Amino acid sequence: MRYKIIIILLVAANSLWGQDKHLLYNQTHNPQSLMLNPGAAYEKTNFHVGVPALSNFYASAGNTAFNVDNFFNANDFNSNIALAIDRISPKDFGAFNQKLDLISIGWRNEKRYYSAGVYQESDGVTNFPKDLIELAYYGNAGQNRSYDIGEINFRANLQTVFHFGINDQVSEDLHLGARVKLYTSSVNIRSVRNSGQFNTRQSASGLLLDQSISNLDLRFDSTGLDNSEDFSAGNILMGSNYGLGFDLGLSYYFNDRVEITASILDLGFIHFSKDTRRDISQGFFEYDGLGIEFPDFADGDDLISYYQNLGDEIEENLPTETSSDSYTYVQPTKLNVGLSYNFGGNANLCNCRLKSSGKQDGNQTLSVHAFSMLSAGNLFYSINAMYERSFWKTFYAKVSIGIDQFNRPNYGGGVALDVWKFNIFANVDRLNHFSNIYNAEALAYQFGLNLKF
Template sequence: MVKYPLLYLFIVFLCAKVNCRNMQVLYDFDQLPQTLMLNPGTIVDYDKHFGVPLLSNVYGMAGSSSRDVNYNNLVADAEDDGDVIRNLYNLGLESNEIFVFNQQIELINIGLRLKNPDYYLSFGMYQQTDGFSGYPEDLADLFFKGNDQDENGVPEFYDPFMADDVNSVFELVGVFHVGINKRVNEQLTIGGRFKLLSGSLGLQTGNNNGTYFLDLDPLSSRPYQHTYEDLNVRLNTAGFLDPFDLSNDLGQPSELFAGLFFINGSMGAAIDMGFTYKVDDELSFSGSILDIGMISFQHKLTTIEFEDDIIASEDYYDPSGGELDYWRTLYLTDQLPLLTEEKGFSYFRSPKINGSMKFKRYRKTKAKNYAFRNVSCDEDYTGDILESAYGMQVYTAFRPKTPVWAVTGFYSREFTPNLSAKATYTVDKFSFYNIGMGLSAHIKNFNIYATADNLVALTSIRNSNYQSVQFGMNFIF
């Protein structure tokens, strides 16, 4: 239980691997219904679909841009959470490192072709936990070493610690969505999706600035002056803390679940847009922009702010290995300029852009029945055909100060009309050798698929700094 706001601030900023969501294996793969969530303008050759409730899409991803942040390094010789935090700090991370986390479960996903066959309607609801955090290097140095950064017993005066790198967002939301896909002509398909968001948990801090440094007044009986200057540092939370005593107050699971269904008044909205353009039967381009919107949290609010101040003291900051208890004591003795209020807060979601270029190849097969596809170029072949494709995908999520990007090369292949696979090689901030794989199988109208990323690290997952897995089941007609 986190009872002290400074400790809570530090755990959030430094430890929480918390919207970055690049599903490069799933993007434009085997005409799965879930690809509509990544590009509302993808090509849809089936007439309707129904996702298995709670199992149509289960997704989890967590990672750090630092290769050293992994399970084994964090828990090495650790006896409690304080040791884990210390292990993280000892890795020597810099302010350009980031942490990400994303988890999704689809409760329902349905689609059907309208009376005008050029239109395909899809709708549903999913639960999402999503987060992002930069590494606050200066705050971490101050937390662990105080004013004696050289650890030689002599404090450093006028050594500034900046708040600029404090940047985190975390949310647990329910997303209700409806989308329309339109085939404009044989070459162009476009689509859009509208999403209503219901906030269950929320945390946000960003656009922070200000400086702390140690000053000296040798003529005073309390010669050390802790100076907080030009501070604009705020942590907004909804559903996390009790605003009266700042204790951890997440509530019962039933309360968190109810928050996904517009019970507590925290709401938002966003839109997605996308397209696919077929130059010919072999070359096509696609792209999408997702999550253009914002969310407002209005329930169980706690805002913690630092204020400008000069606090006289008989000593300088010197944690000396007992960091958690040391800073807790400073808070209890009012030696930190903190103000706690109840304020609603809003923020814009981080837009994400996907794009791809794909080349298709066709080969003859003796298979006679397709699972659900309409093959547009049947007239060019005397027999049935199967597809293979290769190309490139790009992804960008617009994060404050540091966009998160990825470039992916891929190869996909239909082994039979009922079995497809996709292999990817991704270069991004998390890895330069990320190999992913996806499989999709059809048994009559039933589909099951699974994807996994960073396969190279699966054999030693405790030493991995990034991993994602996904699976789902649908009925496609």
């Protein structure tokens, strides 16, 4: 049984996802790039519509501590787990993000481009509580130490987002954009800013453990978990709790070749008031007298569950207060900044149907992109240098190299095709681990299909 917690926390962390989408950022031929910067110098087609459920799908996975091969290799499995636990620091974490565009449309009105749609998103982050993982794996028999309960730190959210955005070409050089979002959610969990210690000391006789919980302040907020068996696709898609958010962005050309872009996304919150539950455990508890010797099975002694006995004592003497109080969930806000330089042959040699609203000159682009996000006290970041080339304004290829919280370095690549009314794109991040995903701490994929008129 002791392996369950370890496997769930450590191995499953490799299916956790992150939120950096630098390969799509500032692809002005792609209407989906407006979701990363509502002020991008988008080429302003007359109209675009995303193929439902196919216009933009994104998933990436990563954690800062291990990969699958750390556990499942030619070495002894128990030794691998011990080495993995030893490798953890309290600052290590995993995070996940998945996004599926359900409806996406956009239309031009003079120098403004309007966009609207609905997408479904799930995301979360969890720290790895090193002390408690060691307690679960090794036990505390003979251990004179304190275990930090405050290392428990996680949040996760499943939401549907309705959005409406405006992209305005203020001048020849400047684009500004804004988007308003309505969040709706029926599923949310969080436990952050906890504190407390679990202390164990061996008694003078050496046969008993004196144990205590001190300065405990442990909180767990959840929505929808108590009624999860009643969930259907409809009430997950249209949640019972609502919130409001905003995106802001800009694009500015210093000259025909140099452009700076920036955006801030998800300045918002969800207020959870329906199907909520709040559990709070606070206080101090002392416990002694639990023997650390194993039962004598030969004499017919019963197997006594160490953790069950201890848990029963704690529950009796340190009860948890449960309520249905409402709470506010603050969205993890994302910041993007980009600088690009366009060069090479004329990008408009073909007799193209579409004309760019920006001042881009050249069929090649060198760019730098920076991303940051703070979630549950963890800093997510990336810095990437990228090279993109277009061929006849029909085929686009893009490569990147950079660093982030998961990989150093990280390689990525993407392609896009603009032919007739179709815009098709695919991006793959973490290419340096793509040939053997078992050695990867993170993976990322994205694809989409949109129609432009």
